[in-house]
Amino acid sequence: MSTKLTYSDSKNIEHLFRKQSGKMFSILIRLFGFENSSLIEDIIQETFLSAMKTWSAKGVPENPEAWLMQVSKNKLINDLKKKSNRARLNEQYAGERLEEKVEELYLDKEIKDSQLRVLFACCNPFLSKKEQIMLTLKILSGFNNTEIANALLSTPEAVKKAIYRAKSSLLKQQVNLNTPHIHEAAQRIDMVHRIIYLIFNEGYKST
Known part of the structure:
Protein backbone atom coordinates (compact mmCIF):
# COMPACT_ATOMS: atom_id res chain seq x y z
CA MET A 1 0.00 0.00 0.00
CA SER A 2 1.22 3.52 -0.78
CA THR A 3 0.95 6.48 1.55
CA LYS A 4 -0.20 9.88 0.33
CA LEU A 5 2.61 12.36 -0.23
CA THR A 6 2.48 15.22 2.28
CA TYR A 7 4.58 18.32 2.85
CA SER A 8 6.24 16.69 5.85
CA ASP A 9 7.58 13.99 3.54
CA SER A 10 9.63 16.48 1.51
CA LYS A 11 12.81 16.28 3.60
CA ASN A 12 12.78 12.49 3.61
CA ILE A 13 12.23 12.43 -0.15
CA GLU A 14 15.05 14.94 -0.68
CA HIS A 15 17.37 12.74 1.38
CA LEU A 16 16.22 9.67 -0.56
CA PHE A 17 16.85 11.33 -3.92
CA ARG A 18 20.32 12.37 -2.80
CA LYS A 19 21.20 8.87 -1.66
CA GLN A 20 19.86 7.19 -4.78
CA SER A 21 21.38 9.69 -7.21
CA GLY A 22 24.87 8.53 -6.28
CA LYS A 23 23.93 4.93 -6.91
CA MET A 24 22.34 5.75 -10.26
CA PHE A 25 25.28 7.88 -11.35
CA SER A 26 27.74 5.12 -10.45
CA ILE A 27 25.87 2.56 -12.53
CA LEU A 28 25.37 4.85 -15.51
CA ILE A 29 28.90 6.26 -15.55
CA ARG A 30 30.26 2.72 -15.49
CA LEU A 31 28.22 1.94 -18.58
CA PHE A 32 28.51 5.21 -20.51
CA GLY A 33 31.77 6.72 -19.21
CA PHE A 34 32.58 10.23 -17.99
CA GLU A 35 32.26 11.61 -21.52
CA ASN A 36 28.48 11.13 -21.30
CA SER A 37 27.88 12.75 -17.92
CA SER A 38 25.23 15.08 -19.40
CA LEU A 39 23.21 12.11 -20.67
CA ILE A 40 23.54 10.46 -17.27
CA GLU A 41 22.38 13.55 -15.41
CA ASP A 42 19.37 13.74 -17.76
CA ILE A 43 18.35 10.15 -16.98
CA ILE A 44 18.65 10.76 -13.23
CA GLN A 45 16.71 14.02 -13.43
CA GLU A 46 13.95 12.39 -15.49
CA THR A 47 13.73 9.60 -12.92
CA PHE A 48 13.24 12.05 -10.06
CA LEU A 49 10.68 14.07 -12.02
CA SER A 50 8.74 10.86 -12.72
CA ALA A 51 8.85 10.03 -9.02
CA MET A 52 7.50 13.40 -7.91
CA LYS A 53 4.70 13.30 -10.50
CA THR A 54 3.68 9.72 -9.69
CA TRP A 55 4.08 9.94 -5.92
CA SER A 56 2.14 13.22 -5.71
CA ALA A 57 -0.80 11.52 -7.42
CA LYS A 58 -0.59 7.99 -6.02
CA GLY A 59 1.49 8.28 -2.86
CA VAL A 60 4.97 7.10 -1.94
CA PRO A 61 5.49 3.37 -2.67
CA GLU A 62 6.39 0.99 0.12
CA ASN A 63 9.88 0.58 -1.31
CA PRO A 64 10.73 3.95 -2.90
CA GLU A 65 14.41 3.02 -3.35
CA ALA A 66 13.52 0.02 -5.49
CA TRP A 67 10.96 2.12 -7.40
CA LEU A 68 13.58 4.72 -8.31
CA MET A 69 16.14 2.15 -9.38
CA GLN A 70 13.60 0.32 -11.53
CA VAL A 71 12.47 3.51 -13.26
CA SER A 72 16.04 4.62 -13.93
CA LYS A 73 16.81 1.17 -15.31
CA ASN A 74 13.80 1.33 -17.63
CA LYS A 75 14.80 4.79 -18.84
CA LEU A 76 18.33 3.56 -19.47
CA ILE A 77 17.13 0.58 -21.50
CA ASN A 78 14.85 2.86 -23.53
CA ASP A 79 17.76 5.21 -24.15
CA LEU A 80 19.89 2.31 -25.35
CA LYS A 81 17.38 1.77 -28.14
CA LYS A 82 18.71 4.93 -29.74
CA LYS A 83 21.00 3.82 -32.54
CA SER A 84 23.94 6.07 -31.64
CA ASN A 85 24.15 4.81 -28.06
CA ARG A 86 23.56 1.17 -28.93
CA ALA A 87 26.15 1.09 -31.72
CA ARG A 88 28.87 2.47 -29.46
CA LEU A 89 28.01 0.27 -26.51
CA ASN A 90 27.66 -2.83 -28.67
CA GLU A 91 31.27 -2.29 -29.68
CA GLN A 92 32.32 -1.74 -26.06
CA TYR A 93 30.48 -4.80 -24.75
CA ALA A 94 31.03 -7.08 -27.73
CA GLY A 95 29.47 -10.48 -27.21
CA GLU A 96 27.15 -9.32 -24.41
CA ARG A 97 23.47 -8.45 -24.60
CA LEU A 98 23.18 -4.85 -23.43
CA GLU A 99 19.92 -5.40 -21.56
CA GLU A 100 21.54 -8.28 -19.67
CA LYS A 101 24.53 -6.06 -18.87
CA VAL A 102 22.20 -3.40 -17.50
CA GLU A 103 20.38 -5.95 -15.34
CA GLU A 104 23.73 -7.12 -13.99
CA LEU A 105 24.89 -3.60 -13.11
CA TYR A 106 21.72 -3.02 -11.09
CA LEU A 107 22.44 -5.92 -8.74
CA ASP A 108 23.24 -4.76 -5.19
CA LYS A 109 26.81 -6.06 -5.22
CA GLU A 110 27.48 -4.40 -8.58
CA ILE A 111 26.04 -1.08 -7.37
CA LYS A 112 28.45 -1.07 -4.42
CA ASP A 113 31.32 -2.01 -6.71
Missing part, protein backbone atom coordinates in the same frame (compact mmCIF):
# COMPACT_ATOMS: atom_id res chain seq x y z
CA SER A 114 30.40 0.82 -9.10
CA GLN A 115 30.28 3.34 -6.25
CA LEU A 116 33.74 2.29 -5.09
CA ARG A 117 35.12 2.55 -8.62
CA VAL A 118 33.71 6.06 -9.01
CA LEU A 119 35.15 7.10 -5.65
CA PHE A 120 38.66 5.99 -6.59
CA ALA A 121 38.32 7.55 -10.06
CA CYS A 122 37.37 10.89 -8.52
CA CYS A 123 40.45 10.69 -6.28
CA ASN A 124 42.71 10.74 -9.33
CA PRO A 125 45.99 12.58 -8.53
CA PHE A 126 45.64 14.53 -11.80
CA LEU A 127 43.03 16.55 -9.90
CA SER A 128 43.77 18.91 -7.04
CA LYS A 129 42.68 17.69 -3.62
CA LYS A 130 39.89 20.25 -3.55
CA GLU A 131 38.67 19.18 -6.99
CA GLN A 132 38.68 15.53 -5.91
CA ILE A 133 36.54 16.33 -2.88
CA MET A 134 34.12 18.63 -4.72
CA LEU A 135 33.59 16.23 -7.62
CA THR A 136 32.92 13.28 -5.34
CA LEU A 137 30.49 15.17 -3.13
CA LYS A 138 28.66 16.33 -6.25
CA ILE A 139 28.29 13.15 -8.29
CA LEU A 140 28.50 10.40 -5.70
CA SER A 141 26.63 12.02 -2.83
CA GLY A 142 24.22 14.38 -4.56
CA PHE A 143 25.27 17.56 -2.74
CA ASN A 144 24.49 20.80 -4.52
CA ASN A 145 27.05 23.53 -5.15
CA THR A 146 25.92 25.61 -2.17
CA GLU A 147 26.22 22.69 0.24
CA ILE A 148 29.68 21.84 -1.07
CA ALA A 149 30.71 25.49 -0.79
CA ASN A 150 29.53 25.65 2.82
CA ALA A 151 31.39 22.45 3.70
CA LEU A 152 34.65 23.65 2.14
CA LEU A 153 34.41 27.38 2.95
CA SER A 154 34.10 28.31 -0.70
CA THR A 155 31.45 29.86 -2.97
CA PRO A 156 28.90 28.09 -5.19
CA GLU A 157 30.42 29.70 -8.30
CA ALA A 158 33.92 28.52 -7.36
CA VAL A 159 32.55 25.01 -6.76
CA LYS A 160 30.82 25.02 -10.15
CA LYS A 161 34.04 26.01 -11.93
CA ALA A 162 36.14 23.47 -10.00
CA ILE A 163 33.75 20.63 -10.83
CA TYR A 164 33.79 21.62 -14.51
CA ARG A 165 37.60 21.61 -14.50
CA ALA A 166 37.67 18.24 -12.75
CA LYS A 167 35.31 16.64 -15.28
CA SER A 168 37.32 18.10 -18.15
CA SER A 169 40.56 16.74 -16.69
CA LEU A 170 39.15 13.24 -16.25
CA LEU A 171 37.90 13.37 -19.82
CA LYS A 172 41.25 14.57 -21.14
CA GLN A 173 43.10 11.84 -19.24
CA GLN A 174 40.57 9.26 -20.51
CA VAL A 175 40.01 8.00 -16.98
CA ASN A 176 38.13 4.70 -16.83
CA LEU A 177 36.37 2.91 -14.01
CA ASN A 178 38.51 -0.20 -13.96
CA THR A 179 39.53 -1.46 -10.53
CA PRO A 180 42.70 0.51 -9.65
CA HIS A 181 46.01 -1.31 -9.37
CA ILE A 182 47.35 -1.86 -5.86
CA HIS A 183 49.86 1.00 -6.06
CA GLU A 184 47.19 3.37 -7.45
CA ALA A 185 44.78 2.45 -4.68
CA ALA A 186 47.50 2.98 -2.07
CA GLN A 187 48.19 6.47 -3.44
CA ARG A 188 44.52 7.44 -3.19
CA ILE A 189 43.37 5.69 -0.02
CA ASP A 190 44.00 8.65 2.33
CA MET A 191 41.84 10.93 0.19
CA VAL A 192 39.19 8.22 -0.11
CA HIS A 193 39.00 8.02 3.70
CA ARG A 194 38.81 11.81 3.97
CA ILE A 195 35.98 12.03 1.46
CA ILE A 196 34.03 9.22 3.12
CA TYR A 197 34.28 11.16 6.39
CA LEU A 198 33.03 14.32 4.69
CA ILE A 199 30.14 12.46 3.06
CA PHE A 200 28.92 11.09 6.37
CA ASN A 201 29.56 14.33 8.25
CA GLU A 202 27.79 16.60 5.76
CA GLY A 203 25.05 14.03 5.22
CA TYR A 204 24.38 13.96 8.95
CA LYS A 205 24.22 17.76 9.16
CA SER A 206 21.73 17.89 6.28
CA THR A 207 19.26 15.50 7.94
Whole structure:
Protein backbone atom coordinates (compact mmCIF):
# COMPACT_ATOMS: atom_id res chain seq x y z
CA MET A 1 0.00 0.00 0.00
CA SER A 2 1.22 3.52 -0.78
CA THR A 3 0.95 6.48 1.55
CA LYS A 4 -0.20 9.88 0.33
CA LEU A 5 2.61 12.36 -0.23
CA THR A 6 2.48 15.22 2.28
CA TYR A 7 4.58 18.32 2.85
CA SER A 8 6.24 16.69 5.85
CA ASP A 9 7.58 13.99 3.54
CA SER A 10 9.63 16.48 1.51
CA LYS A 11 12.81 16.28 3.60
CA ASN A 12 12.78 12.49 3.61
CA ILE A 13 12.23 12.43 -0.15
CA GLU A 14 15.05 14.94 -0.68
CA HIS A 15 17.37 12.74 1.38
CA LEU A 16 16.22 9.67 -0.56
CA PHE A 17 16.85 11.33 -3.92
CA ARG A 18 20.32 12.37 -2.80
CA LYS A 19 21.20 8.87 -1.66
CA GLN A 20 19.86 7.19 -4.78
CA SER A 21 21.38 9.69 -7.21
CA GLY A 22 24.87 8.53 -6.28
CA LYS A 23 23.93 4.93 -6.91
CA MET A 24 22.34 5.75 -10.26
CA PHE A 25 25.28 7.88 -11.35
CA SER A 26 27.74 5.12 -10.45
CA ILE A 27 25.87 2.56 -12.53
CA LEU A 28 25.37 4.85 -15.51
CA ILE A 29 28.90 6.26 -15.55
CA ARG A 30 30.26 2.72 -15.49
CA LEU A 31 28.22 1.94 -18.58
CA PHE A 32 28.51 5.21 -20.51
CA GLY A 33 31.77 6.72 -19.21
CA PHE A 34 32.58 10.23 -17.99
CA GLU A 35 32.26 11.61 -21.52
CA ASN A 36 28.48 11.13 -21.30
CA SER A 37 27.88 12.75 -17.92
CA SER A 38 25.23 15.08 -19.40
CA LEU A 39 23.21 12.11 -20.67
CA ILE A 40 23.54 10.46 -17.27
CA GLU A 41 22.38 13.55 -15.41
CA ASP A 42 19.37 13.74 -17.76
CA ILE A 43 18.35 10.15 -16.98
CA ILE A 44 18.65 10.76 -13.23
CA GLN A 45 16.71 14.02 -13.43
CA GLU A 46 13.95 12.39 -15.49
CA THR A 47 13.73 9.60 -12.92
CA PHE A 48 13.24 12.05 -10.06
CA LEU A 49 10.68 14.07 -12.02
CA SER A 50 8.74 10.86 -12.72
CA ALA A 51 8.85 10.03 -9.02
CA MET A 52 7.50 13.40 -7.91
CA LYS A 53 4.70 13.30 -10.50
CA THR A 54 3.68 9.72 -9.69
CA TRP A 55 4.08 9.94 -5.92
CA SER A 56 2.14 13.22 -5.71
CA ALA A 57 -0.80 11.52 -7.42
CA LYS A 58 -0.59 7.99 -6.02
CA GLY A 59 1.49 8.28 -2.86
CA VAL A 60 4.97 7.10 -1.94
CA PRO A 61 5.49 3.37 -2.67
CA GLU A 62 6.39 0.99 0.12
CA ASN A 63 9.88 0.58 -1.31
CA PRO A 64 10.73 3.95 -2.90
CA GLU A 65 14.41 3.02 -3.35
CA ALA A 66 13.52 0.02 -5.49
CA TRP A 67 10.96 2.12 -7.40
CA LEU A 68 13.58 4.72 -8.31
CA MET A 69 16.14 2.15 -9.38
CA GLN A 70 13.60 0.32 -11.53
CA VAL A 71 12.47 3.51 -13.26
CA SER A 72 16.04 4.62 -13.93
CA LYS A 73 16.81 1.17 -15.31
CA ASN A 74 13.80 1.33 -17.63
CA LYS A 75 14.80 4.79 -18.84
CA LEU A 76 18.33 3.56 -19.47
CA ILE A 77 17.13 0.58 -21.50
CA ASN A 78 14.85 2.86 -23.53
CA ASP A 79 17.76 5.21 -24.15
CA LEU A 80 19.89 2.31 -25.35
CA LYS A 81 17.38 1.77 -28.14
CA LYS A 82 18.71 4.93 -29.74
CA LYS A 83 21.00 3.82 -32.54
CA SER A 84 23.94 6.07 -31.64
CA ASN A 85 24.15 4.81 -28.06
CA ARG A 86 23.56 1.17 -28.93
CA ALA A 87 26.15 1.09 -31.72
CA ARG A 88 28.87 2.47 -29.46
CA LEU A 89 28.01 0.27 -26.51
CA ASN A 90 27.66 -2.83 -28.67
CA GLU A 91 31.27 -2.29 -29.68
CA GLN A 92 32.32 -1.74 -26.06
CA TYR A 93 30.48 -4.80 -24.75
CA ALA A 94 31.03 -7.08 -27.73
CA GLY A 95 29.47 -10.48 -27.21
CA GLU A 96 27.15 -9.32 -24.41
CA ARG A 97 23.47 -8.45 -24.60
CA LEU A 98 23.18 -4.85 -23.43
CA GLU A 99 19.92 -5.40 -21.56
CA GLU A 100 21.54 -8.28 -19.67
CA LYS A 101 24.53 -6.06 -18.87
CA VAL A 102 22.20 -3.40 -17.50
CA GLU A 103 20.38 -5.95 -15.34
CA GLU A 104 23.73 -7.12 -13.99
CA LEU A 105 24.89 -3.60 -13.11
CA TYR A 106 21.72 -3.02 -11.09
CA LEU A 107 22.44 -5.92 -8.74
CA ASP A 108 23.24 -4.76 -5.19
CA LYS A 109 26.81 -6.06 -5.22
CA GLU A 110 27.48 -4.40 -8.58
CA ILE A 111 26.04 -1.08 -7.37
CA LYS A 112 28.45 -1.07 -4.42
CA ASP A 113 31.32 -2.01 -6.71
CA SER A 114 30.40 0.82 -9.10
CA GLN A 115 30.28 3.34 -6.25
CA LEU A 116 33.74 2.29 -5.09
CA ARG A 117 35.12 2.55 -8.62
CA VAL A 118 33.71 6.06 -9.01
CA LEU A 119 35.15 7.10 -5.65
CA PHE A 120 38.66 5.99 -6.59
CA ALA A 121 38.32 7.55 -10.06
CA CYS A 122 37.37 10.89 -8.52
CA CYS A 123 40.45 10.69 -6.28
CA ASN A 124 42.71 10.74 -9.33
CA PRO A 125 45.99 12.58 -8.53
CA PHE A 126 45.64 14.53 -11.80
CA LEU A 127 43.03 16.55 -9.90
CA SER A 128 43.77 18.91 -7.04
CA LYS A 129 42.68 17.69 -3.62
CA LYS A 130 39.89 20.25 -3.55
CA GLU A 131 38.67 19.18 -6.99
CA GLN A 132 38.68 15.53 -5.91
CA ILE A 133 36.54 16.33 -2.88
CA MET A 134 34.12 18.63 -4.72
CA LEU A 135 33.59 16.23 -7.62
CA THR A 136 32.92 13.28 -5.34
CA LEU A 137 30.49 15.17 -3.13
CA LYS A 138 28.66 16.33 -6.25
CA ILE A 139 28.29 13.15 -8.29
CA LEU A 140 28.50 10.40 -5.70
CA SER A 141 26.63 12.02 -2.83
CA GLY A 142 24.22 14.38 -4.56
CA PHE A 143 25.27 17.56 -2.74
CA ASN A 144 24.49 20.80 -4.52
CA ASN A 145 27.05 23.53 -5.15
CA THR A 146 25.92 25.61 -2.17
CA GLU A 147 26.22 22.69 0.24
CA ILE A 148 29.68 21.84 -1.07
CA ALA A 149 30.71 25.49 -0.79
CA ASN A 150 29.53 25.65 2.82
CA ALA A 151 31.39 22.45 3.70
CA LEU A 152 34.65 23.65 2.14
CA LEU A 153 34.41 27.38 2.95
CA SER A 154 34.10 28.31 -0.70
CA THR A 155 31.45 29.86 -2.97
CA PRO A 156 28.90 28.09 -5.19
CA GLU A 157 30.42 29.70 -8.30
CA ALA A 158 33.92 28.52 -7.36
CA VAL A 159 32.55 25.01 -6.76
CA LYS A 160 30.82 25.02 -10.15
CA LYS A 161 34.04 26.01 -11.93
CA ALA A 162 36.14 23.47 -10.00
CA ILE A 163 33.75 20.63 -10.83
CA TYR A 164 33.79 21.62 -14.51
CA ARG A 165 37.60 21.61 -14.50
CA ALA A 166 37.67 18.24 -12.75
CA LYS A 167 35.31 16.64 -15.28
CA SER A 168 37.32 18.10 -18.15
CA SER A 169 40.56 16.74 -16.69
CA LEU A 170 39.15 13.24 -16.25
CA LEU A 171 37.90 13.37 -19.82
CA LYS A 172 41.25 14.57 -21.14
CA GLN A 173 43.10 11.84 -19.24
CA GLN A 174 40.57 9.26 -20.51
CA VAL A 175 40.01 8.00 -16.98
CA ASN A 176 38.13 4.70 -16.83
CA LEU A 177 36.37 2.91 -14.01
CA ASN A 178 38.51 -0.20 -13.96
CA THR A 179 39.53 -1.46 -10.53
CA PRO A 180 42.70 0.51 -9.65
CA HIS A 181 46.01 -1.31 -9.37
CA ILE A 182 47.35 -1.86 -5.86
CA HIS A 183 49.86 1.00 -6.06
CA GLU A 184 47.19 3.37 -7.45
CA ALA A 185 44.78 2.45 -4.68
CA ALA A 186 47.50 2.98 -2.07
CA GLN A 187 48.19 6.47 -3.44
CA ARG A 188 44.52 7.44 -3.19
CA ILE A 189 43.37 5.69 -0.02
CA ASP A 190 44.00 8.65 2.33
CA MET A 191 41.84 10.93 0.19
CA VAL A 192 39.19 8.22 -0.11
CA HIS A 193 39.00 8.02 3.70
CA ARG A 194 38.81 11.81 3.97
CA ILE A 195 35.98 12.03 1.46
CA ILE A 196 34.03 9.22 3.12
CA TYR A 197 34.28 11.16 6.39
CA LEU A 198 33.03 14.32 4.69
CA ILE A 199 30.14 12.46 3.06
CA PHE A 200 28.92 11.09 6.37
CA ASN A 201 29.56 14.33 8.25
CA GLU A 202 27.79 16.60 5.76
CA GLY A 203 25.05 14.03 5.22
CA TYR A 204 24.38 13.96 8.95
CA LYS A 205 24.22 17.76 9.16
CA SER A 206 21.73 17.89 6.28
CA THR A 207 19.26 15.50 7.94
